[in-house]
Amino acid sequence: MSGITLSGLTKRYGSDVLAVDEVDLQIESGEFVTLVGPSGCGKTTTLRTIAGFETPTGGTVRIGGRNVTDAPPYERNTGMVFQDFALFPHMTVHENVAYGMEAEGGYTQAEIDDRVEEMLDLVELPGFGNRYPDQLSGGQQQRIALARALAPEPDALLLDEPLASLDKKLREQMQVELRRIQEEIGITTVFVTHNQEEALTMSDRLAVMNEGRFEQVGPPGEVYDRPNSRFVADFIGTANIFESSVAGVENGYATVDSEGTAIEAVAGGGVQPGDDVSVIVRPERFRFASEAAESDAGHAENVFEGEITFKRHLGSSVESRLETVDGRELVVAHRSGLHEHEPGDSVTVSVDADDCRLVTR
Amino acid sequence: MATETSTGNEPDESGRAGIASKAKWYVLSYPLVWLLVVFLVPLGMLVVFSFWVNIPGGQYRPGLTFENYVRFLTQSVYLQQLWVTVELALVTSAFSLVLGYPLAYYLAHLDRPWLRSTLLITIISSLWITYVIRAYAWQVILASGGIVSSIGVATGVLESQTSFYPGYWGLIVGMVYVFLPFMVLTLYSSLRNLDGELLEASKNLGAGPLRTFRKVTLPLTKNGITSGTALVFILALGSYVLPRLLGDASLRTLPVLIEQQIMSESNYPFGAAMSIGLVVVVLAFLWLLVNVTDVSAGGLGGADVASDDDDVQRPDSGAFSSVGAGLRSVAGAFGLTGIVGRVLAAGSDVVTAVGPETRESVIRVGLKGYVGAVMTYIAAPLVIIVAVSFTPEEFLTFPPDGFSLRWYVTFFTDSGWVVSLLNSLAIAVAAAVLATSIGGVLAFALDRFEYRFESVLGAFGVLPILIPPVIIGVAFLVFFLELGIAGNQLSIVVAHGIFYAPFPFILITQGLGELNRSYEEAAMNLGASPIRTIRTITYPLLRANVVSGALFAFILSLNEYIIAWLLSLFLVDTIPIHIFNQLRYSYPPTIAAASTVFILLTVVVMTSIDRLSGGIWQ
Numbered sequence: 001m002s003g004i005t006l007s008g009l010t011k012r013y014g015s016d017v018l019a020v021d022e023v024d025l026q027i028e029s030g031e032f033v034t035l036v037g038p039s040g041c042g043k044t045t046t047l048r049t050i051a052g053f054e055t056p057t058g059g060t061v062r063i064g065g066r067n068v069t070d071a072p073p074y075e076r077n078t079g080m081v082f083q084d085f086a087l088f089p090h091m092t093v094h095e096n097v098a099y100g101m102e103a104e105g106g107y108t109q110a111e112i113d114d115r116v117e118e119m120l121d122l123v124e125l126p127g128f129g130n131r132y133p134d135q136l137s138g139g140q141q142q143r144i145a146l147a148r149a150l151a152p153e154p155d156a157l158l159l160d161e162p163l164a165s166l167d168k169k170l171r172e173q174m175q176v177e178l179r180r181i182q183e184e185i186g187i188t189t190v191f192v193t194h195n196q197e198e199a200l201t202m203s204d205r206l207a208v209m210n211e212g213r214f215e216q217v218g219p220p221g222e223v224y225d226r227p228n229s230r231f232v233a234d235f236i237g238t239a240n241i242f243e244s245s246v247a248g249v250e251n252g253y254a255t256v257d258s259e260g261t262a263i264e265a266v267a268g269g270g271v272q273p274g275d276d277v278s279v280i281v282r283p284e285r286f287r288f289a290s291e292a293a294e295s296d297a298g299h300a301e302n303v304f305e306g307e308i309t310f311k312r313h314l315g316s317s318v319e320s321r322l323e324t325v326d327g328r329e330l331v332v333a334h335r336s337g338l339h340e341h342e343p344g345d346s347v348t349v350s351v352d353a354d355d356c357r358l359v360t361r
Numbered sequence: 362m363a364t365e366t367s368t369g370n371e372p373d374e375s376g377r378a379g380i381a382s383k384a385k386w387y388v389l390s391y392p393l394v395w396l397l398v399v400f401l402v403p404l405g406m407l408v409v410f411s412f413w414v415n416i417p418g419g420q421y422r423p424g425l426t427f428e429n430y431v432r433f434l435t436q437s438v439y440l441q442q443l444w445v446t447v448e449l450a451l452v453t454s455a456f457s458l459v460l461g462y463p464l465a466y467y468l469a470h471l472d473r474p475w476l477r478s479t480l481l482i483t484i485i486s487s488l489w490i491t492y493v494i495r496a497y498a499w500q501v502i503l504a505s506g507g508i509v510s511s512i513g514v515a516t517g518v519l520e521s522q523t524s525f526y527p528g529y530w531g532l533i534v535g536m537v538y539v540f541l542p543f544m545v546l547t548l549y550s551s552l553r554n555l556d557g558e559l560l561e562a563s564k565n566l567g568a569g570p571l572r573t574f575r576k577v578t579l580p581l582t583k584n585g586i587t588s589g590t591a592l593v594f595i596l597a598l599g600s601y602v603l604p605r606l607l608g609d610a611s612l613r614t615l616p617v618l619i620e621q622q623i624m625s626e627s628n629y630p631f632g633a634a635m636s637i638g639l640v641v642v643v644l645a646f647l648w649l650l651v652n653v654t655d656v657s658a659g660g661l662g663g664a665d666v667a668s669d670d671d672d673v674q675r676p677d678s679g680a681f682s683s684v685g686a687g688l689r690s691v692a693g694a695f696g697l698t699g700i701v702g703r704v705l706a707a708g709s710d711v712v713t714a715v716g717p718e719t720r721e722s723v724i725r726v727g728l729k730g731y732v733g734a735v736m737t738y739i740a741a742p743l744v745i746i747v748a749v750s751f752t753p754e755e756f757l758t759f760p761p762d763g764f765s766l767r768w769y770v771t772f773f774t775d776s777g778w779v780v781s782l783l784n785s786l787a788i789a790v791a792a793a794v795l796a797t798s799i800g801g802v803l804a805f806a807l808d809r810f811e812y813r814f815e816s817v818l819g820a821f822g823v824l825p826i827l828i829p830p831v832i833i834g835v836a837f838l839v840f841f842l843e844l845g846i847a848g849n850q851l852s853i854v855v856a857h858g859i860f861y862a863p864f865p866f867i868l869i870t871q872g873l874g875e876l877n878r879s880y881e882e883a884a885m886n887l888g889a890s891p892i893r894t895i896r897t898i899t900y901p902l903l904r905a906n907v908v909s910g911a912l913f914a915f916i917l918s919l920n921e922y923i924i925a926w927l928l929s930l931f932l933v934d935t936i937p938i939h940i941f942n943q944l945r946y947s948y949p950p951t952i953a954a955a956s957t958v959f960i961l962l963t964v965v966v967m968t969s970i971d972r973l974s975g976g977i978w979q
Contacts (some may be wrong), residue, residue, distance in 0.1 A: 053882055073885040080886040086879035090901050099897075100887035152888060 002064025002155045003029045003188055004050060010058035011045050011212075022059065027190065032182055034191045035187065036199035037209035038235065044160060046209070047192045051158050052076050064155050068228060074103070079149030079187075080158040084165065085141045087133035093120070093144050094129035100152035119147035122181060139170045146178070150185065155191035157182065159191040165199065175202055196236045200224060208232045209305040225282075229359050233280040238319075240330055242279040243361070246271055253353055263302050264355035276361045283333035285355035288341070289348035303350045304330060308343050323351065374537035385810035389818075392803035396821045400859050403840035407832070410633035411841055419627030423839055429634035439618070445729075446614040447642070449604070450597035453536040454590045457544040460537065460735050461589065467579075467732045469555075481549075482971065483740050486964045488542040490743070491920035491937040492602035494956040497944060498742035499535045499607060500526060501749060501953075508745070527609040535607040540597055541739060544589040551585020552578070591650065595643060599829025601923045606944060615639050616831040616923070623835055623927060634840065636832045643829065743960055750953035768954035778955060782937040788853050788935060790920040795858025798915035800866030801907060808873040825860050833860050834927035841928065848930030855930055856933070857918040864917065865910025872906030905973045911972045916963055 004027040011020040027033045035043040050061055052073035060069045068076050072298045079100075087096050097116045101107045107115075120126050123143035133141060142162060149157060159178075163171045179202055182189050193199055199206045202219045206227060207217040208231070216223055216232045227233035230241060242257035254267035256279060262355040265279050307323035312337060320341065322330040332349055341347055414424040433439050449753075456596055471477045487495070502508045505524035513519030525531045555578065560620060563573040601616035613621075615635060622632035753765035772778050806812075825833065837856040841847035880902065884894040900907070922937040936959060940952050 051882075051886055052884075072891075073882070074888045074890055076886075077888070080883065082878065082879045082883060084879060086877065086883040088880060088883070088898060099884065099889070103884070103889040103893060104889055148883075148887070238583060257514075 003027050003031070004047070004156055004190065005062040006050070006059065007062075009046065009049060009056050010061035011042070011049060011054055011062065012057040018212050020049065020056070023212070023214055025207060025214065025217065025300050027188060029188055030186045032179070032189045032204045033204065034193060034199040034203035035204040035209055036193055036206055036236075037195055037198055037257045038150060041209040042212040043192045043194075043209045047160055050156070050190060051078050051080050058155060077152070077154050078156045079152065079154035080141075080157050080160065081145045081162040083161040085145040085162075086131075087136075087145055087148070088139055089133055091132075092129060093125075093131050093133070093136070096133070096144060097129075097148045097151050099148065100288060104152055115151055116147075119151045120183070122150070123147045138166055139174065140173060142166065144176075146181065150181075150187070155188065157187045158191040159189065161193055163193070164195075169270045171198075178202070191251045195222055200236065208235060210235075225285065226357065227280060227359065230280070233278075233357075238283050238331055238333075240281040240283065242281075242328075243280050244277055246273050246275045246277055246358075248273055254358060256358070259326075259328075261328075263356060264353035265358050266341065266354055268358055268360075271360070278361055280357045280359060281355060282337055284317070286330070286332040286334075286349045286351050288332075288334070288339055289350070301350045301352060302356065303348060304328075305346070305348045306330065308341050308345050309346060311341070311343055322347065365588050369759065385812070387807065388802060388810070389806045392799045393818075395799045395859055395862075396803075399840075399855060400821075400825065402439065403836035404832075405826075406843070407633045407636055408840050410630055411637050413630040415628045415630045416735070417628075422610065429631045431636075433634055433638055434632065434674070442613055442618055442687075443615055443638070443642070445612060446598060446616075446639075449532070449536060449612070449614060450594050452533055453597040454542055454544075454593045456533065456537045457541045457593045458590055460738070461541055461548055462586070462613075463728055463731050464735045465545045465552055467701065467728055468545070468549050469552035471577055478676060478971075480736065482964070482968060483736070484542045484545055485971075486960075486967050487739055487743060489916050489920055489967060490960055490963050491922055492539055492600070493606070493922050493937045493941045493944075494746065495539050495742065496535055496603050496606035497940065497952060497956065498746045499531070499538065499945070500948075501608075501745060502742060503534070504533050526607045527612070529608075529612065531609040532604060534595060535603050536600060538738065538742065539600075539664045540593045541598060543737075545592050546584045547589035547592060550584065551582045551588070555581055570721060573783060580921035582633040591646075592674045595827065595829075596633040598639070599831060601831050602653050602941070606941075615642075619831055619835060620923070620927065623838065629839060631837055636835050639829055639832060643759055643827070654791060726843075730941065746953050747960065750950060750957045752950050752953075754950070756948070756950075768950040769958075771949075771951045772954045772958065773952070777934065778936075778939065781934040782955075782958075783935060783937045784850060785919055785935040785937075788850055788857065788925070789915045791850075791854040791862065792857035792918035793911045793915035794856060796861040796918075797865040797869075797907060797911040799858065800862040800864065800910060800960055801869045803862075804866050804869040804873055808870065825863055827956075830921070830923050831927070836925040837924065838927050838930075841892060848926060848932040852976075853925045853933065853935075856924050857914075857921060860921075860924065861917045864913040865907070868906045868913070869903065870909040872903045909970045912966050912973075916966050920959070920963065 006023055006025040009020055009023045009025075010018075012018050018089050021044060023042075025033070036047055037043050045054055049056050049060050051066065052071060052075075056069060060067055062068065063076060063078065087093075088099065091099070094113075094116055097111050101112050101115060116129065117126070120128060120197070123146055125140060125143050125147075128136070128140070128144070133144070133156075136144065136271040145162070146283045162178075163174055166174060177197060191199075191202065200223075203220060205217060205219055205224055208215045208223065210231050223232060224237055227236065227239075234241065242256075242258040242261075244258035244263065245260070247255045247257045249255075249267050249271055252267055254271055254277075256263050256265060256277060258279065263279055271277065304324045305321070306321050306322040306328075309323050309329075310321040312319050312332075316336060318336045318339075319331060319333045322332055324330060330349070330361050401766055410421070411429055412425050412427070413421050414426050414428070415421050468477055468480060471480075484507055500507075503525035504510065505522045507524075510519060510522050514522060526535075544546045559577055559581070560573055564570075564576045568576065581955065599616055600614065601620060604612050604614045604617050615638070619632050619635045619639070622628045622635065660798060682975055750768055751764050751766070753763040753767060803818070803821075807815060837852065841852045841919075846852055876899070880898050881894050885891070889897065920937060920943060925933070925935050926938050926941070929935075934942075936955060940955060943949065
């Protein structure tokens, strides 16, 4: 097994479209890294550059220490699962899974047959060898595509939105399944998705991409709790964002002015009075007034008063929208069954300064 | 993400790694050499030759004289025959439209699939059978002692046996017969594209069937009408066999005169000048279409605006639509739509006098009767040929008074016929391979790589079919004579291979357009080299298109007469040439037997194309 290193990777189309802009990324052997971002952010182009379907305009791609930047796709030993699976329609499942080993050559028929069986067992579809792709359901096709990619023992597994065409239930099932298989083999994996939830639940690390650059690379918890840009905060999860300017900094906390409201927040390194910043607050960090007493806050609380305008159940949690007295909209979330506020109720919510993060604009 | 290659000096912008950027020129060079060197050079030579000086007795010398053009444009006999050519084409288009529209309408609304495919296969099969056999069928029908004449005498309409050919109406009957299928198929695809809900909406709003037709169907199929009419007009302009076999001396069309200059007079420069004249007529017609009317969009296939929701532009569509946009305006130019509309309006007024129930059934019965008559017109001649081929008599009789296979025995034992058959098959197989390789590689290159002037290259792929075949024949003859290889099978193979390359090109382009690119990427990702990918993935997935394209080229080459005849220099005999020559002297029933074998072959091949492609005609 082997890691993947991207250094200064750049892909330009024509003279003015910059799809990937000097990207650096070190993926450890056996690691599951997700490239996540809105459509057109360059994540698929990055993946296709690793696979060799795109020639980078600049920079290098290394797989297992070998510089493969100029190697054609068939000399890179990566296994890719395509968004539409791309199972060869004129071949059986067995022929599909055997294809990579046959192309590589040097295997006996018995070795190939054994490996195909092993792969079909791995994806829990034993005995499906004689079927044709059009006789399989979407989820089964997905598993066969995975088996086909893994059969030639690739150095890295590349997944291009492989769950996008599945329905919600099946998608969640496959998220777990995919991760199980990946951990079982311990293969270095690059996963591309536009679905931030998928990125959070599946990866060891995720790289949030925007306009051809990595905004933030880190483990899911870190990216969620400590977003380093307004974009990351907004794209990953839900965020309340207060555009502000720094009024003062003291003891590691900053007081900012957001359109006339003072907010206390954790000051990151190097924030100076007068800086334009955004304050990020995750919805579940708010507490309703009744809870405030339980808090052992040793420092400032930010308090907002307002009226609930909208409420929706998300199953395990409830999300409420508040219009504050000074006309802002807040999104507040709490565990379901905890509060019985209804739209029209006037409420007071507060948030600990430690849960308010500053990102520079 | 694909962007225009405005900067031609950068390497492959589409960025498909693993394919060297030089590869695209290697791939393109193969079809380009054929199309540029072996297609454009002959046409260029034709232009040059038209200015050369003729030396009576089959010689010519280089020079720059306008004598040939002056002769063509000042002698009344040529101008008169030029007008005859245009008039025949106009009359043929008009009749084809009137006969073809109700049939196409009926087929499009027929809800019994087996009947529809039977009727379509009949129409399509007759389309590909050589003009020689189909003209011969009408000779059998229209001859003194033939079916029409015999029925006339028997019913007392005619006093004695009369021949209805050669003559103007005999020729028109034959020309409409051969070109009607083109009209029906173009209109059919246009009518099939109509949204059924539109028709229901119209009926729901209280419009009767005639009103619905006049206000909804007819306007929405205007483009189909235009395309079909233009297609028939252009094909009829280039027609040679029909005027020769069914027309008299006064009905010699331009292609006939050209052939005579080449084959009888050996006056190549004048033949070349007249060929250029014919090209100019075709181009003038296209120019007229583009400029006189303002109809736009769509293609030769008759796609209509109402159903045209295809956002994805196929590589060939540029070439098609520019030509097609012009072609489709022709009906507007001739006011055909208006005329049909007015006739129907008049009919509608008459029919409104009776009750709606009666009206509907009158229309239905009337349409069925009309369609039956037109289908008989399309199918009967070939059925009659098949029937008379079993006659035991020395001369053709109808109905045959007995059953015998003696003429088939003659066909398969006479060395002249057998040699022609083998020549035909060998040429057609080789031409099909050549046409498929040219069309296929060009389609592949245009699909895979980006070139400057891509639409021009795409146009090359379809250009040959728009040029009258007699001109292709003369151009190739001049070319091969210079190279010293005229008068053999090879020259015919090359000419057919290039002339029919558009068919595989279009079919394979279509297949490549529908091919999901990630299949090939998956193969390469799994370690397959580009060659292995093409062999194990691309080709198997395109096989139906490739084989259909090859079969099309095969059947077209098999049935082609005029190019083969010009290039044969009397030295090569194919079945169409052999039949044509026999028709000059006598009418042995062997011709009917040979025709039957050919019809059978064509029907079998066309049916397999249909099967292979999963019903391309449906």
